[in-house]
Amino acid sequence: MKIAVCVKEVPDQGPSRRMDPGSLRMDRSGDKSLNEYDRNAVEAALSIKEAAGDGEVVLISMGPEKALDSMRKALAMGADRAVLVADDAATGSDLVATSNVLAAALERESADLVLFGQQASDGEGAVLWASIAEKLKMPVVSQVSEMDLNGSTVSAKRQTENGYDRIEAPLPVVVAVADSLNEPRYPSLKGIMAAKKKPQETLSLSDLGVDASAAGEAGSRTTVSALGEPPSRGETMMIEDEGGDSAEKILEFLVERKFA
């Protein structure tokens, strides 16, 4: 059983996170770490491998060479090796370009199960797995809050706006897990030491046979044309609940706005 987990290095959340007004891209110069939600996908892969008694967990990512630092966090959790597509020509890839590159990296691995976390905290898209499944011609199940593997069939519970869908799909399959699926383990000191020695491969686009025109800005079909401030809400009307008449004041406001 070979499990590929797609992971991403993202800028740390906080006030310093920003778009670069020059390039109109994400500013990736500050502190970065492994996308939090990817840890749920790594955890899912490790528990399946442990339950099966054998198998391999491969991390797949695209980013600058330094992104291996973040991938090592997942190696420290217990993943077996890391494959990073690092190529300047892939900078600025949108969904279409990213799918072209990652699908090629995944095809090279021929994994039985391809896992994603529920969202990248920088792009906030939550659509990549569906593109990857299409490229790999595999079934896809997303927002998975429970998952079992019986032989070569994945049984998954998928959270939707209307409740839960129970879905079955045969391997090979692409699964995007919800963060409610599991509690990711913390790397042990031993794991952290071992991670440094685990195989970490860096590939260029030509290693994958991906033409530069299919990646980066050349391969992208969307653009960012301007940055601005989101509209502000204006002042907050504060009511101190003195004298116990604040319910009346709220009602007054609701009536004024025609909610009551």
Place this chain on the structure above:
Amino acid sequence: MSTLVFLEHADGVIQKGSLGVLSKAASMDSETAGVLIGAGVGDLAADAAKYGAAKVFVADDPALESPLPQPRVDVISSLVGEQGFDNVLFGASVLASDIAGGVSARLGAGLNWDLGDIDMSGDVVGQRNALGDTVQIDVGWTSTPRLALFRSGSFEATEQPGAGAVENVGASLEDFSSKATLVGQDKEESEGPSIEEADILVTGGRGLGDPSGFGILEELASALGGAVASTRAVVDSDWYPYATQIGQTGKTVAPKLYIGAGVSGAIQHKVGMQSSQTIVAINKDPNAPIFDFSDVGIVGDLHEIVPKLTELVKARKG
């Protein structure tokens, strides 16, 4: 220009989010069509016409009954191939996101997501709040079809007459598109509209003290004709169902009125609700972050204020 809007439906009703996108598109592009995909969905075409669809494509097939994305990728991609739509628009949902991602890869078409608005008067430009809504970005497409997912609540579903000419389309499915199968569904037991469809949301946070606190919120929501939502903290403590969770790991909502009771307004909750039109917050902590982005903030005890407010609302409505 011609635009296709995916019309998502559940329990025999087209989702409000889809109708909002449809009516927005129809107001900008007279050649706006909708596409209905499922089994026994033909009757819904008339509803799409009410919201401005000049044409409604209907793919009605037992093989399309389950709400799974990949068969819908097949239908939409071949429809776009035959009809040459310039824009293909979706109201965001778990299902719609997976369909849009698949269509993007199938057609090599650019997809912009989480849009709050779109302007088709010149070059088509989408508007999106990114990075936890700290920045607003204008996005574009370098080729057609342009694919877009709109954040829920972006557009009001506005009735406007459309010709609604129905055209049936076939479903020719790829092998891999039919491999995932639906073996069961558990509907949420909550009554009333889902939190993404409700115009008024009363949201409870940790400040309720214990799970029984949701009782008074349910009464207020029912008096106002809204639904009850929750925060991650209370869902993690098993006080309320996950389906009602707003925020980064829950749902993004944009009701006309959001009332937060005992909700502190942590960033991960804020990103899921800050597009609400009107925000009222009740919290006993005057320093709660939610007061920074509320229209009205009440510092006080929700256990006293909420039941009193419910009585006042009921009395007013008679």
